[in-house]
Amino acid sequence: MDIQTIIAQVSAALADAPEKLQELISDPKGTIEELTGLEIGEADLSQIVDGVKNGIADGSLDLGGIDLGSIAGNLGGMLENGPLGGIADSLGGLFGKK
Structure with missing residues (x-):
């Protein structure tokens, strides 16, 4: 399975x-x-x-059923060195936070 197909599958699962x-x-x-x-x-x-992450940042991944502000606020330093390091910034950006 190619990467784009996997991204689409994961994104669909997150939307569901x-x-x-x-x-x-x-x-x-x-x-x-x-x-x-x-x-x-x-x-x-x-x-x-x-x-x-790009799907979250550009709004193409619909996560309307979850409180992203709460997740972004609770991440703290947990992600700084992990593969999802930029996700907190992306989530915060959705709510006008920097």
């Missing part, structure tokens, strides 16, 4: 079950593997995470 975003933040590899049924390598993981 927005609470999975919290799982994606805490365990990106495990959550993506759970959602897709595929084993994901580190290089692929980075590309998939970037694709999902």
Whole structure:
């Protein structure tokens, strides 16, 4: 399966079950593997995470069923060195925070 297809599958799963975003933040590899049924390598993981982050940042991923402000506010330093490092900024940007 190509990366764009995986990104679309993960994005669709997050749109259907927005609470999975919290799982994606805490365990990106495990959550993506759970959602897709595929084993994901580190290089692929980075590309998939970037694709999902871009979907969140540009608003194409509808997460209307979840309080993104709460998630962004509770992330703290947890993500600074992880593959989802920029997601807190993306989420905060949706709500006018910097």
